[in-house]
Amino acid sequence: MKILTTVKKVVDVELNMHVKDGAIVEDGLQYVINAWDENAVETSVRLKENNGAETTLVSIGGGDCTDMIRRCYAMGIENGIHIDDPALTKADSSIYAKVLQKVYEKGDYDLIITGKQSQDTDSGQTGIILAEYLGLPCVSNVIDLEVTDDQHIKVSRSGDAGTEIIELALPAVIAVDVSINEPRLPQMRGIMMAKRKKIKTMDLAALGTSSDEIGAAAPKSEIAEFMASESRKSGQKFEGDAAEITAQVVALLANEAKVI
Amino acid sequence: MAKVLVIADIKQGMLKGGTAELLSKAKAIGAETAVAAIGSNIESLTPDLVNAGSDTQYIADDPGLELFSAGPYASCVVDAAKQFGANLIWFAFSENGKAVAPRVAAQLDAACATEITDVILEGDQIEVIRPAITNKVMQRVKINTEQLVAVVRAGAFEAAEGITGTENVVKLSIPAADLKAVIKEILTDASGEIDLADADVVISVGRGAKDQAGVDLVKELADDLSAGFGSSRAMVDGGFMAHNKQVGQTGKIVAPTLYMAIGISGAIQHLAGMTGSKVILAVNKDPESPIFNVADYGIVGDLFEVVPILREEIKKIRS
Numbered sequence: 062m063k064i065l066t067t068v069k070k071v072v073d074v075e076l077n078m079h080v081k082d083g084a085i086v087e088d089g090l091q092y093v094i095n096a097w098d099e100n101a102v103e104t105s106v107r108l109k110e111n112n113g114a115e116t117t118l119v120s121i122g123g124g125d126c127t128d129m130i131r132r133c134y135a136m137g138i139e140n141g142i143h144i145d146d147p148a149l150t151k152a153d154s155s156i157y158a159k160v161l162q163k164v165y166e167k168g169d170y171d172l173i174i175t176g177k178q179s180q181d182t183d184s185g186q187t188g189i190i191l192a193e194y195l196g197l198p199c200v201s202n203v204i205d206l207e208v209t210d211d212q213h214i215k216v217s218r219s220g221d222a223g224t225e226i227i228e229l230a231l232p233a234v235i236a237v238d239v240s241i242n243e244p245r246l247p248q249m250r251g252i253m254m255a256k257r258k259k260i261k262t263m264d265l266a267a268l269g270t271s272s273d274e275i276g277a278a279a280p281k282s283e284i285a286e287f288m289a290s291e292s293r294k295s296g297q298k299f300e301g302d303a304a305e306i307t308a309q310v311v312a313l314l315a316n317e318a319k320v321i
Numbered sequence: 322m323a324k325v326l327v328i329a330d331i332k333q334g335m336l337k338g339g340t341a342e343l344l345s346k347a348k349a350i351g352a353e354t355a356v357a358a359i360g361s362n363i364e365s366l367t368p369d370l371v372n373a374g375s376d377t378q379y380i381a382d383d384p385g386l387e388l389f390s391a392g393p394y395a396s397c398v399v400d401a402a403k404q405f406g407a408n409l410i411w412f413a414f415s416e417n418g419k420a421v422a423p424r425v426a427a428q429l430d431a432a433c434a435t436e437i438t439d440v441i442l443e444g445d446q447i448e449v450i451r452p453a454i455t456n457k458v459m460q461r462v463k464i465n466t467e468q469l470v471a472v473v474r475a476g477a478f479e480a481a482e483g484i485t486g487t488e489n490v491v492k493l494s495i496p497a498a499d500l501k502a503v504i505k506e507i508l509t510d511a512s513g514e515i516d517l518a519d520a521d522v523v524i525s526v527g528r529g530a531k532d533q534a535g536v537d538l539v540k541e542l543a544d545d546l547s548a549g550f551g552s553s554r555a556m557v558d559g560g561f562m563a564h565n566k567q568v569g570q571t572g573k574i575v576a577p578t579l580y581m582a583i584g585i586s587g588a589i590q591h592l593a594g595m596t597g598s599k600v601i602l603a604v605n606k607d608p609e610s611p612i613f614n615v616a617d618y619g620i621v622g623d624l625f626e627v628v629p630i631l632r633e634e635i636k637k638i639r640s
């Protein structure tokens with residue numbers, strides 16, 4: 062089985078963030094692998110280990126991605142492609158999906174694994190749109206996976222009605238949730254080996270396409286500005302005798318907030 | 322004039338409140354409204370669809386559509402959108418909406434935006450507001466296509482009083498099943514539980530509850546209040562709660578009148594799912610816990626001691 066895994070370098074959400082003049086202040090930000098993509102990498106590596114698979118990752122944009130890709134190598138990914146092109150600075154989900162379509166078409170993959178969403182946008186669209194462009198079956202919000210035979214996988218999707226068990230015919234696209242597994246920490250040996258591995262960096266031309274074909278200059282949507290999010294104010298905090306303060310708070314819920 | 326197609330949010334044969342909220346917003350911006358309802362045995366929902374504020378009802382009703390399947394559902398929505406000439410296609414927040422919206426957008430070659438909290442129309446220009454980066458910032462997004470497919474964040478729009486529509490049912494043709502993605506089974510968690518999405522009160526349990534006994538203790542409080550019973554990720558990963566009960570960035574977004582966080586620390590990923598609640602009560606034994614930064618009322622204490630007292634006091638005040 063040949064697996065293509067998508068990974069994106071994104072801002073670390075745990076750090077403080079400020080908005081000024083419609084933009085996020087760059088100072089003090091750090092960039093990391095998107096959390097959901099780390100689970101996608103772990104999913105691929107487990108498939109390699111348990112079922113035998115060839116694993117390739119692709120990352121688009123993000124500037125220098127060497128450290129991130131090496132980390133994925135150290136986790137067990139075998140091949141890495143970095144698509145970097147100045148034409149992609151305005152890329153939205155559809156444009157990412159168009160680029161990934163080109164990558165897929167060059168590689169003859171059986172399974173594409175994406176993270177369910179990317180923590181810089183929280184959009185959750187790219188994998189699904191990619192599947193539409195490719196005409197492949199797709200399941201998102203995947204929390205479990207099992208290979209049934211050469212041509213099928215069985216996945217669990219956390220849906221509105223409960224956990225759905227879905228059989229997918231390969232080739233297929235899945236978008237995984239963080240609950241699917243616990244990504245491993247790279248080990249020293251893997252880290253050392255990763256340093257010697259090559260990363261294939263390509264621009265759109267090397268990928269056999271162009272800005273025009275991808276529609277890179279005309280995204281379907283673009284961020285006009287960032288704004289500070291409204292933060293909630295902290296209210297009243299009660300400490301002391303549990304019986305007393307709990308009674309006090311219940312009275313407030315009833316009489317002040319009028320919610321019970 | 323804007324034409325808004327709202328995808329009816331139907332769960333267990335019932336029309337959920339989100340549908341009326343979206344249709345109310347559509348009417349408020351002066352749009353023509355239609356609804357697309359997809360499922361099995363849903364004919365009887367027609368009056369509800371009209372009362373929710375739709376002026377045309379596109380209905381795909383077939384036993385083959387009983388179980389959710391993103392492919393056929395998307396085909397129905399695309400069909401309805403084309404027939405209606407919709408330029409705005411809105412889903413209420415749900416896992417199914419999040420799975421179908423990008424497909425519809427790809428098929429219509431339209432823009433897609435998820436988690437929107439507002440939409441701004443100026444002439445033909447569409448813009449949306451949405452949170453991003455785990456709710457750390459908001460974005461104003463300019464839409465460059467004539468059509469926008471969007472998933473609306475829970476609690477973003479309010480249902481207007483006295484809204485109504487007109488009955489004009491159009492039957493949609495039934496798409497073929499997706500033979501490449503076949504649903505084998507749905508494992509439902511304890512049936513009859515209250516849906517988090519439209520519960521007036523949601524009570525969530527966190528790692529502070531430790532084990533099954535702790536979870537059961539908090540659940541009793543939820544049962545007393547007929548509240549939706551949710552969870553932090555820690556308790557889902559611990560195997561105590563079902564994945565679809567998780568509140569937060571990668572789970573359910575809720576905006577109830579009252580949200581209680583019991584033994585939850587208030588990680589940003591959890592806050593991303595519940596800070597839209599009207600009133601928040603937190604119970605945590607750590608006075609420095611970040612959950613208190615967003616709570617209107619905070620009780621610093623051991624939940625094993627506080628929860629039974631909460632139940633008693635609530636019973637008292639209600640009688």
Ligand SMILES: Cc1cc2nc3c(=O)[nH]c(=O)nc-3n(C[C@H](O)[C@H](O)[C@H](O)COP(=O)(O)OP(=O)(O)OC[C@H]3O[C@@H](n4cnc5c(N)ncnc54)[C@H](O)[C@@H]3O)c2cc1C
Nearest residue numbers: 096527528529553554555569570571584586590591606624
């Ligand atoms: C990509 C990503 C997505 C995520 N998505 C989500 C999400 O959707 N939802 C979500 O919830 N999390 C999510 N998380 C996880 C999140 O970061 C936290 O790890 C999680 O919310 C912690 O759960 P918790 O508050 O129950 O546990 P903890 O952080 O361990 O907090 C337990 C709390 O209980 C208190 N406590 C302990 N004992 C008692 C007692 N006896 N009485 C009272 N209080 C007590 C402690 O003081 C503490 O504050 C995500 C993480 C990542 C990386």
